[in-house]
Amino acid sequence: MIAGRTKNQAFKYITGVASASVLLIVLAMLVTLIIESLPALRHFGLVKFLTTADWNNSTETFGALRPLFGTFLSTLLALIVAVPVAIGMAIFLTELCPNKLRTAIGTALELLAAIPSIIYGMWGLFVLAPFLETYFQPLVANSLGNLPIIGSFFQARMAGGVNLFTASMILSVMIIPFISSIAREAMAQVPPMLKESSYGLGATRWETLSHVVIPYTKMALAGGIILAMGRALGETMAVTYVIGNRHAGLESIFSPYTTITSVMANEFNEAAGLQLSSLFSLALILFLANFLALSVAKRLLGGKK
Amino acid sequence: MDNLRRRKAVNLAAMTLASLCAAVGLVLLFIILWDVLAQGLSSLKPRLFTQDPAPPHIPDAGGLKSAFLGQGLLTLVASLIGVPLGVLGGTFLAEYGRHLRVCRLISTLSDMAVSIPSIVIGTFAYAILVLPMRRFNGWAGAVALAIIILPIIVRTTEEMMAMVPWTLREAAFALGAPYHKVITGIVWRASMSGIFTGILLAIARVAGETAPLLFTSFNSNFFQLDMSRAVPSLTVSIYQYAASPYESWVGLAWAAAFVVTVLVLLLNIAGRIIIKFKKKN
Numbered sequence: 001m002i003a004g005r006t007k008n009q010a011f012k013y014i015t016g017v018a019s020a021s022v023l024l025i026v027l028a029m030l031v032t033l034i035i036e037s038l039p040a041l042r043h044f045g046l047v048k049f050l051t052t053a054d055w056n057n058s059t060e061t062f063g064a065l066r067p068l069f070g071t072f073l074s075t076l077l078a079l080i081v082a083v084p085v086a087i088g089m090a091i092f093l094t095e096l097c098p099n100k101l102r103t104a105i106g107t108a109l110e111l112l113a114a115i116p117s118i119i120y121g122m123w124g125l126f127v128l129a130p131f132l133e134t135y136f137q138p139l140v141a142n143s144l145g146n147l148p149i150i151g152s153f154f155q156a157r158m159a160g161g162v163n164l165f166t167a168s169m170i171l172s173v174m175i176i177p178f179i180s181s182i183a184r185e186a187m188a189q190v191p192p193m194l195k196e197s198s199y200g201l202g203a204t205r206w207e208t209l210s211h212v213v214i215p216y217t218k219m220a221l222a223g224g225i226i227l228a229m230g231r232a233l234g235e236t237m238a239v240t241y242v243i244g245n246r247h248a249g250l251e252s253i254f255s256p257y258t259t260i261t262s263v264m265a266n267e268f269n270e271a272a273g274l275q276l277s278s279l280f281s282l283a284l285i286l287f288l289a290n291f292l293a294l295s296v297a298k299r300l301l302g303g304k305k
Numbered sequence: 306m307d308n309l310r311r312r313k314a315v316n317l318a319a320m321t322l323a324s325l326c327a328a329v330g331l332v333l334l335f336i337i338l339w340d341v342l343a344q345g346l347s348s349l350k351p352r353l354f355t356q357d358p359a360p361p362h363i364p365d366a367g368g369l370k371s372a373f374l375g376q377g378l379l380t381l382v383a384s385l386i387g388v389p390l391g392v393l394g395g396t397f398l399a400e401y402g403r404h405l406r407v408c409r410l411i412s413t414l415s416d417m418a419v420s421i422p423s424i425v426i427g428t429f430a431y432a433i434l435v436l437p438m439r440r441f442n443g444w445a446g447a448v449a450l451a452i453i454i455l456p457i458i459v460r461t462t463e464e465m466m467a468m469v470p471w472t473l474r475e476a477a478f479a480l481g482a483p484y485h486k487v488i489t490g491i492v493w494r495a496s497m498s499g500i501f502t503g504i505l506l507a508i509a510r511v512a513g514e515t516a517p518l519l520f521t522s523f524n525s526n527f528f529q530l531d532m533s534r535a536v537p538s539l540t541v542s543i544y545q546y547a548a549s550p551y552e553s554w555v556g557l558a559w560a561a562a563f564v565v566t567v568l569v570l571l572l573n574i575a576g577r578i579i580i581k582f583k584k585k586n
Contacts, residue, residue: 004483004486005483006346007483007485008375008483008484008485010485011484011485011488011489012397012401012484012485013398014393015393015394015396015400015401016397016401016402018389018390018391018396018397018563019393019394019395019396019397019398019402019408019411019459020394020411021390021394021455022394022411022414022415022418022455022456023407023410023411023414025418025452025455026414026418026421028429028433029421029425029426029429031430032429032432032433033391033425033428033432035432036426036428036432040576072314084326085329085330086330087326087328088322088323088324088325088326088330089323089326089330089331090328091320091323091326092323092324092327095320095323095580096320096323097327105327105331107577108331108334109334110573111570111573111574112337112338113512114506114509114569114570114573115337115338115509115566115569115570116512116513116514116515116540116565116566116569117513117514117515117516118515118543118544118562118565119337119341119513119538119562119565119566120337120549121544121547122341122543122558122559122562123337123340123341125547125548126340126344126547126555127336127337127340171462173333173334173337176330176333176334177330177334180330183361194543204312204313204315204316205316205319205320206315206319206358207312207316207322209319210319225512227420230420231420233422234420234421234423234424234425235422236422236423236424236515236516237515237516237544241544241547241548254317261422261516262423262429265424265516265519268427268428268431268519269441269520269523279428280432283424283425283428286422286424286425287421287422287425289419289420290421290425291417291421294417294420295417298413298416298417299363
């Protein structure tokens, strides 16, 4: 009896320590990142670090502005493309698709979301980048590129198809399955009674969707979009392949640029001193931004359940 | 009546647009899969698994044997650390600590930790293991992967065990079994297939990870499985070879990418089949 009790106690403590390890690791990560970023943040000052565009090894000036802007802009462009497509897809799957095909497509989407990002990156480099360069860039450059003032932002100046726009497109391809499966799940949870009352009033399918289903699921949809944003912010390999990693001003969406993750992937293993510390600061910013996005998303997603 | 026609037209337009979105998205995703399969299969040769890297100008030579072994070793060590820790941790959250507030916090935190960018986890492993040891080493890579695995397994274990009906535990308690026996003999057994699926999916997730290895275990061109030094890695090799200007290396990268994709998909499908099988019984 006593042996059994001590064994139970021992098991309780072992499992307890194991579960505490998650908490300890996350805390240790936060503390380590802060300690390692301190030299750079002290040297430049937080505000100056965030607002300096220069990233120059020979003069030892490192600023986060360009990587931050690159991450922000590529994520934004990716969401602009991915959100309508993914929600359209979810609408198709919940409203129009025959039942048999629905599970097949749903499973396929989930499997595609499991493919490692390096595969998406390779595909982006060898297939998507040349495709966009030959077919899409001239199209945009000849139409939007002729606009006054903002036109030059759509002109292609550098060859190779390796640029901010291609990176955004790869990101959007990666988050489409993700957003659409969250949207699909949310839409499937709308009580049939609500939809039927709307149909009973004579509403068309689209009217039911836009007046009943989407308002009912808007929290979950927003949560899903923010989750996808968190993913796009931290995506590394796919972006690193096609962004071009160029520390210079962004003249056009078809220019090579840089993001937080691509700078880290490219420079971390050879960095030392102030540069290493600056890279750690970028990692810290990404860590915090991601946590912020996730807690907002969790609140939105949890609110409905 | 005109109004009705307009509404119907709007409906038709919206539904067509949704179908188009679905078609575009699906076609795109299948093109990716197709490209990886086609390009990979055409460059897939037995020497990929039997030879070590060769200089790019030697025809018909060079493979990624040690990279496969190295990646396998890293994944194995990561699993040996992450799986027991995760299963035990999830067990505490679902059983002993189910009413503790700190356990709800850990549970939420694990949910969020699943989505920490893997490269950030890599920087953490770099700070705690590469900087003190002053060189790239396999332990750092394996620890980074283990940190990715851990929260996934904690969460799935917790969820799967919480699904086991409480009456089952009470029946065992009534027979006089102590709590740890109830957990290991009843609850674990009842939720085994779910936990196992979680483990498979977690391993599938890290099997293709690249970013956290780039500056932890790095890569090595030699057959080298000493964990205290840089360990050859398949995914990092894919990254380096695909970015190289040599056609033979790019071919190797495609072939390796094909193998990784198939492996990850198979692991995912296996996980799904186990869950389906369990549901049927």
